[in-house]
Amino acid sequence: MPSTPTPLTQGLPSAxxxxxxxxxxxxxxxxxxxxxxxxxxxxxSRVLILALAASALNxxxxxxxxxxxxxxxxxxxxxxxVALLAQGGSAPAWLAMPLAVIAAAAGAALIGAVSLRTRxxxxxxxxxxxxxxxxxxxxxxxxxxxxxxxxMLARVELPGLSLGDDIGFYYFVLALAGxxxxxxxxxxxxxxxxxxxxxxxxxQRMAAIGYPVYRLKLAAFTLSGGLAGLAGALLAxxxxxxxxxxxxxxxxxxxxxxxxxxxxxxxxxxLTGAAIYMLLEESISTHTEHxxxxxxxxxxxxxxxxxxxxxxxxxxxxxAERA
Amino acid sequence: MNPAxxxxxxxxxxxxxxxxxxxxxxxxxxxxxxxxxxxxxAGKTTLLAQLSGELAPDSGRILFDGxxxxxxxxxxxxxxxxxxxxQITKLFERLSVxxxxxxxxxxRSGHSFDLLGAVADEAALDQGAAEIAxxxxxxxxxxxxxxxxxxxxQRQLELGMALACGPRLLLLDEPMAGTDPEESRQMGxxxxxxxxxxxxxxxxxxxxxVFRLADRVSVLVAGSVIASGTVDEIRSxxxxxxxxxxxxxxxxxxx
Numbered sequence: 001m002p003s004t005p006t007p008l009t010q011g012l013p014s015a016x017x018x019x020x021x022x023x024x025x026x027x028x029x030x031x032x033x034x035x036x037x038x039x040x041x042x043x044x045s046r047v048l049i050l051a052l053a054a055s056a057l058n059x060x061x062x063x064x065x066x067x068x069x070x071x072x073x074x075x076x077x078x079x080x081x082v083a084l085l086a087q088g089g090s091a092p093a094w095l096a097m098p099l100a101v102i103a104a105a106a107g108a109a110l111i112g113a114v115s116l117r118t119r120x121x122x123x124x125x126x127x128x129x130x131x132x133x134x135x136x137x138x139x140x141x142x143x144x145x146x147x148x149x150x151x152m153l154a155r156v157e158l159p160g161l162s163l164g165d166d167i168g169f170y171y172f173v174l175a176l177a178g179x180x181x182x183x184x185x186x187x188x189x190x191x192x193x194x195x196x197x198x199x200x201x202x203x204q205r206m207a208a209i210g211y212p213v214y215r216l217k218l219a220a221f222t223l224s225g226g227l228a229g230l231a232g233a234l235l236a237x238x239x240x241x242x243x244x245x246x247x248x249x250x251x252x253x254x255x256x257x258x259x260x261x262x263x264x265x266x267x268x269x270x271l272t273g274a275a276i277y278m279l280l281e282e283s284i285s286t287h288t289e290h291x292x293x294x295x296x297x298x299x300x301x302x303x304x305x306x307x308x309x310x311x312x313x314x315x316x317x318x319x320a321e322r323a
Numbered sequence: 324m325n326p327a328x329x330x331x332x333x334x335x336x337x338x339x340x341x342x343x344x345x346x347x348x349x350x351x352x353x354x355x356x357x358x359x360x361x362x363x364x365a366g367k368t369t370l371l372a373q374l375s376g377e378l379a380p381d382s383g384r385i386l387f388d389g390x391x392x393x394x395x396x397x398x399x400x401x402x403x404x405x406x407x408x409x410q411i412t413k414l415f416e417r418l419s420v421x422x423x424x425x426x427x428x429x430x431r432s433g434h435s436f437d438l439l440g441a442v443a444d445e446a447a448l449d450q451g452a453a454e455i456a457x458x459x460x461x462x463x464x465x466x467x468x469x470x471x472x473x474x475x476x477q478r479q480l481e482l483g484m485a486l487a488c489g490p491r492l493l494l495l496d497e498p499m500a501g502t503d504p505e506e507s508r509q510m511g512x513x514x515x516x517x518x519x520x521x522x523x524x525x526x527x528x529x530x531x532x533v534f535r536l537a538d539r540v541s542v543l544v545a546g547s548v549i550a551s552g553t554v555d556e557i558r559s560x561x562x563x564x565x566x567x568x569x570x571x572x573x574x575x576x577x578x
Contacts, residue, residue: 006418006468191429191445192436198415198426205413208375209488210401210430219436 008197011063011188013267018185021268022178029170041166042238045173047278049234052177054258055184055270056227061256062265063193064220065200069252070111070127073134074225076247077104078232080138083150083242093156093163097176097233104229105222107134112221116214128249135247149243156237163237173234180227187223188267196220197265261302263309272310276302327386328353328522329374329492334383336369336546343369344380345546351492356514356523358533361543362566367526368410370543371494374524375407376400387492401430404491408481410500410526416470420461420480423469424452427487451487459483459513475506482513492522499529511536534558542566 025048032040053075060066078100085091085099111130118126138144145151155163162168187193195216199206207213236242245251254277262273280298285291306313329351336344343366351357359367372378374385376397384393392400415423428451456462459479464472469480478498485493498514499507511532514523527533533540534554541551544566550557557563 004468006422008418008422194426195429198418201415201417202413205409205415205484206426206430207377207397208401208407208409208413209427209484210398210406212396212398216436 007201007265008194011193011197011265011267013185017268018181021271025174025178029167033167038166041170043278043282045166045170045234045238047275048170048173048177049231049238050255050258050278051271051274052180052234053228053231053270054255054262054274055181056224056231057255058259058262058264058266058270059184059187059196059227060217060221060224061259062263062269063188063200064196064217065203066116066217066221067124067256068115068127068221068224069124069249069256070115070129070131071224071228071255072247072249072251073111073131074104074108074228075232075235075251076131076134076138076242076244077107078229079236079242079246080144080150080232081229082156082233082236083152084144086152086154086156087150090152090154090157093158093172096156097230100233101226101230104232105226107229108225109218109222112218112225116217116221128252131247131249131252135244135249138244138247145243147244149241149245151241152236153240155240169238173238176230176234180230184227185267192216192219200265257299260309261299263306263311266309266311269309269311276310326352328388329524330386331370331374332384332386334370334373334380334385336366336373336378336380343546344373346383347543347547349541349548350551351522351524352539354519354522355538356518356525356536358525358527358537358540359543360527360530360533360540365543366546367543368496369546371407371496371524371526375405375494398430401488401490404489405494406485406488406490406492407494408485408496408498410496412474412477412481414469414477414480414484417468419466419468420456420472421449421452421465423480424455424483424487425449427484428452428455431487431489455483455487459486460509475502475509478502478506478510479513482510486517490521492524493517495523495525495527497526497528499527499532507532 028044029041032038032044053071057068057071060068081100081103082091082096085096111127115123115126115130139147155169157163158172161172163172195206195211199213199216203213232246235246258273258277259270260273261276262271263269280295281291284294288294302310327350331347331349334344334347347370359370361367369378373380376395380393384391386392387403387405392403395403415426425448428448453465456465459482461476461479461483464476469477472480482495482498498510502510507529514536525533525537537554539551539553540557541548542557542563549566550560550563552560
């Protein structure tokens, strides 16, 4: 193996980092509960959900080089699916969550099938345009609640676990996000993940050596959309309802900021970016009304210090090793 | 059996008002090194792109081993046995030589939709990569990142990438481009060492190399083949001399 990681290997985390993250996330709500800081358990759920959404985006943006400015659409499809199913009171989790994922993945397959015929700036614009269509649909359709969105009376139901309770819901989020992270890890380490990174590196060559580039990109985009839909479904449960705000292009933009901040193409990039973004937002907004200004300045500073994202700082400085 | 491995029949490609390929016919026999020469702007690269599948012809058809491949996408042509190299090196510059070649070997072995199997321990891919690296003379820089290699070395890898696809027909777009005389000689030796293993279409500006390597030569002028024959026939063809070889100095200076 080469001594320095190449783009094909830098997107793979070590097993130890995965164990460390899992343990830390599992004991976090217990620590907060003991410390009497129950508010932070709900915040932890929100961070985990956005980490999942950002990691889903990282699969296409970071690994695959497809800059989607439309991932809010998949958050929205997932969220609205759960909210619609819960209109009769409550819905069973085993039905609502998979349906949300399937609906979002189907949406991503349709949007991807059209968008992936374009590249670069056109791809950015066309994904944005599709997401805006979903936003206006949600605003204007009476069945989707229009501007007010769809409130939920209760979270989805899971036998044996009380999801109405903050700690119970946190572990529900952790279990689903954990499954999603395992899936993403296996993807990144597979032949498929390797082909995806290589497409980002040099798409023309990948076609010339015989890869069905379009189909590979569409598969990644569909999977990413499905996982973003799962995040949207969890968000709807967390906030007991959805509003069209979930579908605004701000949401898509924030996810991109999280990925770039954490480290695009690094496995923990989405999680790191989401955690830092949310903690900064949370801590600054308690002090000043103009928190967006300070948040912007801080993000600018971080990006200047670590242009490839925070996860890139962990990489040891490359040794001079030239032919 | 049909002796022709590749036949292009009446290919036409227009870019707006420009007729880049004008009812072009080309026949390449099994096992030969077939050079494609012609002045700048004659449409050599455009023709090559239609054979490889990057461009779709407006009319005409392409037969490979007797089968019509005119409408096949690139990846299916590669699977059928048609691979190409590029005039301007197009490698995975941030990856090592091993990773570059292993990607090409992986494409051939399929399973790129295998979403969950770990790839890190796939010794077979690395084994295949090592064989190709040795064949194109890159065994000593196997673990090096491509961007750190000299231009001549990158040209060798460019050929290796096409070779790793396991082609029966290899389309080489100016493999000597930008190499010094020594590197160019090495590349020539490399191509000759592969003669018989596979059929070549060689687009090249270096006439010495063409006359040294080619079994047969086709001359492309203004989008169509005006002559096809052995090196000696082409050298003495008055039409060719008038159209192309006559102003050898201009062609050489422009190359």
